[in-house]
Amino acid sequence: MQKNIKISLPEARQLAIASQLQFEPGSANPKQTLQKIIERLGYVQIDTISIIERAHKHILWTRLPEFNNLMLDELIDKNKKVFEFWDHAAAYLPMKHYRYTLPRKKMYAEKYKHWEKSKKKLLEYIVTRIREEGPLQSRDFEEPKKRGLWWDWKPAKEGLEYLFHTGVLSARARKNFQKVYDLTERTLPKGIDSSLPAELEQAEHLILKAIAANGLASQKEMFYLRYHNRPAAKQALMELTEAKKIIPLTIEGIENETYYTTKKHLQNYTSLDNDDMYILSPFDNLVIQRKRLKAIFNFDYTIECYVPAPKRKYGYFCMPVLHGSEFICRIDAKADRAANTLRVINIFWEENSNGRKYTGDVMDKLTQKLESLAKFAGCEILQAKQLK
Numbered sequence: 001m002q003k004n005i006k007i008s009l010p011e012a013r014q015l016a017i018a019s020q021l022q023f024e025p026g027s028a029n030p031k032q033t034l035q036k037i038i039e040r041l042g043y044v045q046i047d048t049i050s051i052i053e054r055a056h057k058h059i060l061w062t063r064l065p066e067f068n069n070l071m072l073d074e075l076i077d078k079n080k081k082v083f084e085f086w087d088h089a090a091a092y093l094p095m096k097h098y099r100y101t102l103p104r105k106k107m108y109a110e111k112y113k114h115w116e117k118s119k120k121k122l123l124e125y126i127v128t129r130i131r132e133e134g135p136l137q138s139r140d141f142e143e144p145k146k147r148g149l150w151w152d153w154k155p156a157k158e159g160l161e162y163l164f165h166t167g168v169l170s171a172r173a174r175k176n177f178q179k180v181y182d183l184t185e186r187t188l189p190k191g192i193d194s195s196l197p198a199e200l201e202q203a204e205h206l207i208l209k210a211i212a213a214n215g216l217a218s219q220k221e222m223f224y225l226r227y228h229n230r231p232a233a234k235q236a237l238m239e240l241t242e243a244k245k246i247i248p249l250t251i252e253g254i255e256n257e258t259y260y261t262t263k264k265h266l267q268n269y270t271s272l273d274n275d276d277m278y279i280l281s282p283f284d285n286l287v288i289q290r291k292r293l294k295a296i297f298n299f300d301y302t303i304e305c306y307v308p309a310p311k312r313k314y315g316y317f318c319m320p321v322l323h324g325s326e327f328i329c330r331i332d333a334k335a336d337r338a339a340n341t342l343r344v345i346n347i348f349w350e351e352n353s354n355g356r357k358y359t360g361d362v363m364d365k366l367t368q369k370l371e372s373l374a375k376f377a378g379c380e381i382l383q384a385k386q387l388k
């Protein structure tokens with residue numbers, strides 16, 4: 001049995017930052033860099049909110065300023081290196097992880113088998129149309145007058161999503177943020193492994209994926225909202241530890257929690273002497289697990305767009321700001337595209353005994369970052385009275 005390594009909280013923070021945010025600068029082929037980013041992160045969340053920009057665009061732009069949507073579209077449809085499915089939520093995933101989505105698809109089909117049986121004719125109709133006509137959106141089924149109320153949009157939409165979640169259909173693209181469905185057999189690259197992984201193999205994948213993305217991860221974090229077999233997860237952790245493929249560790253100041261990392265991560269993460277700043281999406285991979293964020297970074301964060309307005313403390317869309325290894329503030333902002341302006345509604349500074357956040361250098365850097373964010377959001381003007 002391996003003895004737990006103990007690391008400091010600052011070291012844990014840097015392990016996480018190095019894995020999540022520190023990528024090589026865009027090369028001559030930024031699309032390849034984008035692919036590597038998605039492969040390391042393991043998933044990039046998709047969300048409908050676009051107060052600044054869509055979540056996946058913001059997450060990818062944070063790590064690759066050259067990012068544009070055409071690059072992602074090509075990776076999905078042309079190069080077949082990325083696909084859309086479900087991680088802990090709707091997400092873009094690396095195609096090399098495709099087979100590890102099959103257990104969830106199998107579970108979904110089993111869970112809703114009675115629904116499938118009752119909708120057999122509808123599902124056959126949907127598949128036949130897509131096979132014969134090519135990729136279709138849900139709006140292509142909005143023809144109640146021609147086909148009768150039985151073929152109205154709502155049941156067709158439910159059928160499309162059922163076929164998507166069971167793997168019969170895939171999202172070939174998105175137009176106006178709506179899925180374009182196609183037969184999965186037409187969206188997969190040649191030679192891809194589509195065999196169903198065993199439960200132990202699936203658990204090992206989730207463990208190693210979480211560590212690769214986060215630098216270190218606890219058991220709860222590895223399997224959070226992800227379909228898995230609990231006994232297999234426990235066995236996989238034990239076997240990977242005994243084989244020294246992963247290393248258990250504890251973090252000073254965090255009691256009763258074992259984390260896991262790898263020898264490679266411990267050897268390769270950079271020092272804490274960095275001055276990088278990031279304005280993160282509320283759905284960013286670094287902040288999406290709030291308990292982990294609180295434990296490791298001492299940053300208590302909630303996105304308040306789902307909170308009733310009278311109960312909001314920080315605003316509808318408040319973005320965390322990381323400077324070095326500390327979250328220094330959160331910014332409530334909105335892209336007013338009609339006025340070509342990114343409006344900073346408020347800035348809420350975190351408590352910080354060394355006062356670094358108040359220095360001119362930090363304020364200048366934050367202004368520059370907000371100017372970049374404005375351009376990313378399609379705005380030419382930054383309105384931020386709080387920085388003057």
